[in-house]
Amino acid sequence: MFVDKVKIHIKGGNGGNGAVSFYRAKYVTNGGPDGGDGGKGGDVVFVADEGINTLMDFRYKKLFKAQPGDDGSKRNRTGADGEDVVIKVPVGTVIREAMSGKVMADMTENGEKRIIVKGGKGGKGNQHFATPTRQAPRYCERGRLSKEYDVILELKLIADVGIIGFPNVGKSTLLSMVTNANPKIANYHFTTLSPNLGVFRSKWGKDFVMADIPGLIEGASEGVGLGHDFLRHVERTKVFIHVVDAAGLEGENPVENIEKINSELEKYNPELLKRPMVIAANKMDIPEAAENFEAIKAFYETKGISVFPISAATNKGLEELLFAVSDILKNYPEDIVFDEDYEEFFENAEMDSEPFTIEKAGERYYVVEGVGVEKMIGYTNIDTEKGFAFFQKYLRDKGIIDKLEESGIQEGDTVKIYDLEFEYYK
Numbered sequence: 001m002f003v004d005k006v007k008i009h010i011k012g013g014n015g016g017n018g019a020v021s022f023y024r025a026k027y028v029t030n031g032g033p034d035g036g037d038g039g040k041g042g043d044v045v046f047v048a049d050e051g052i053n054t055l056m057d058f059r060y061k062k063l064f065k066a067q068p069g070d071d072g073s074k075r076n077r078t079g080a081d082g083e084d085v086v087i088k089v090p091v092g093t094v095i096r097e098a099m100s101g102k103v104m105a106d107m108t109e110n111g112e113k114r115i116i117v118k119g120g121k122g123g124k125g126n127q128h129f130a131t132p133t134r135q136a137p138r139y140c141e142r143g144r145l146s147k148e149y150d151v152i153l154e155l156k157l158i159a160d161v162g163i164i165g166f167p168n169v170g171k172s173t174l175l176s177m178v179t180n181a182n183p184k185i186a187n188y189h190f191t192t193l194s195p196n197l198g199v200f201r202s203k204w205g206k207d208f209v210m211a212d213i214p215g216l217i218e219g220a221s222e223g224v225g226l227g228h229d230f231l232r233h234v235e236r237t238k239v240f241i242h243v244v245d246a247a248g249l250e251g252e253n254p255v256e257n258i259e260k261i262n263s264e265l266e267k268y269n270p271e272l273l274k275r276p277m278v279i280a281a282n283k284m285d286i287p288e289a290a291e292n293f294e295a296i297k298a299f300y301e302t303k304g305i306s307v308f309p310i311s312a313a314t315n316k317g318l319e320e321l322l323f324a325v326s327d328i329l330k331n332y333p334e335d336i337v338f339d340e341d342y343e344e345f346f347e348n349a350e351m352d353s354e355p356f357t358i359e360k361a362g363e364r365y366y367v368v369e370g371v372g373v374e375k376m377i378g379y380t381n382i383d384t385e386k387g388f389a390f391f392q393k394y395l396r397d398k399g400i401i402d403k404l405e406e407s408g409i410q411e412g413d414t415v416k417i418y419d420l421e422f423e424y425y426k
């Protein structure tokens with residue numbers, strides 16, 4: 001498989017914290033709680049966009065963070081939701097979680113939109129916690145923390161076979177004769193401006209997809225004639241049919257033409273010349289082509305590259321050409337279908353296996369750190385007795401208390417877990 005591959009880091013927005021506040025106005029002594037809720041953090045959203053052909057841009061920008069939600073405030077004001085971060089990727093991009101290699105999404109359709117990381121929920125303000133017995137709650141919920149991941153983006157191939165060559169040599173004609181595609185064909189250069197895809201129904205093996213790539217010219221590797229855009233498409237095919245105008249209608253030497261394009265391929269990406277290639281000497285219906293064909297054949301067959309005489313317009317020699325291509329493709333690995341293990345990333349706030357560290361940072365002072373505990377602090381309202389008890393149970397269940405004791409903690413020593421500090425008692 002030839003793939004474009006990059007690693008990026010994505011993070012959803014944390015939820016905003018709820019607020020603790022009490023209604024105040026002249027002549028009102030004990031106003032009720034009016035702390036508003038935190039806003040929801042922004043999501044990380046991927047969109048498949050057919051206007052993008054490579055993962056190039058991600059070589060420079062690798063960090064994508066959605067905005068956090070704002071905190072709630074007094075007078076029941078809800079914090080604003082954080083903005084989503086929208087990441088545009090080419091159609092055919094597979095998104096994998098880097099650690100496990102699991103597929104989070106396979107972006108197969110143009111316009112497809114997927115939320116890959118949900119923003120954290122906003123915390124509730126103290127207005128929600130008033131009860132008949134507790135009319136002035138001094139606590140609120142914190143916003144939930146959002147998740148973050150290293151992800152690998154991989155771009156799959158657009159086609160099995162790339163039809164390449166100078167402009168006007170008959171690439172689109174060839175595609176139209178052997179597949180269901182109906183590309184525009186005309187007697188001028190750059191008729192084709194974006195790849196046409198067609199499916200070849202093979203008698204000799206699996207069907208395959210062919211891409212008719214816009215004509216390449218000298219200097220393409222430096223961007224001449226939209227060269228970079230076109231070469232990107234070339235990069236995403238496995239096998240090349242290099243079409244040349246054997247009749248030399250453009251008044252040029254066919255071997256030189258082929259060599260010019262090969263050198264552009266090599267300059268753009270040296271790996272391209274290692275891919276299998278067959279040469280289709282086209283327009284053999286024109287008498288002048290016969291002599292050129294012999295020259296092309298003599299030059300390339302010694303290099304182990306097969307040359308096929310064809311006339312795309314009159315459907316001659318196409319069967320032999322495609323038989324050879326089918327044969328090459330047989331030796332390629334099967335195309336991979338990516339099953340998504342998506343749910344897992346969404347709902348299982350998997351904390352059981354989260355590691356933690358304990359450091360004796362001073363006389364009678366212990367610091368605990370870890371993704372799990374940090375998240376747990378985010379989820380729990382530790383300012384309440386119940387919340388704190390719940391958190392302690394969590395510390396015990398996770399074996400953190402045991403580890404603290406192993407480290408020699410004594411009653412009355414201080415434990416610091418992120419923003420939280422408390423004295424340790426059994």
Ligand SMILES: Nc1nc2c(ncn2[C@@H]2O[C@H](COP(=O)(O)OP(=O)(O)OP(=O)(O)O)[C@@H](O)[C@H]2O)c(=O)[nH]1
Binds near residue numbers: 191284
């Ligand atoms: N005589 C003859 N003419 C052909 C043959 N194949 C294609 N042509 C003609 O060559 C011209 C160019 O054909 P296209 O298929 O549009 O060429 P292309 O390589 O796709 O050109 P661009 O898209 O501009 O790069 C058209 O006028 C075709 O009719 C052939 O086998 N014999």
Ligand SMILES: [Mg+2]
Binds near residue numbers: 172173183185212
């Ligand atoms: Mg064309």
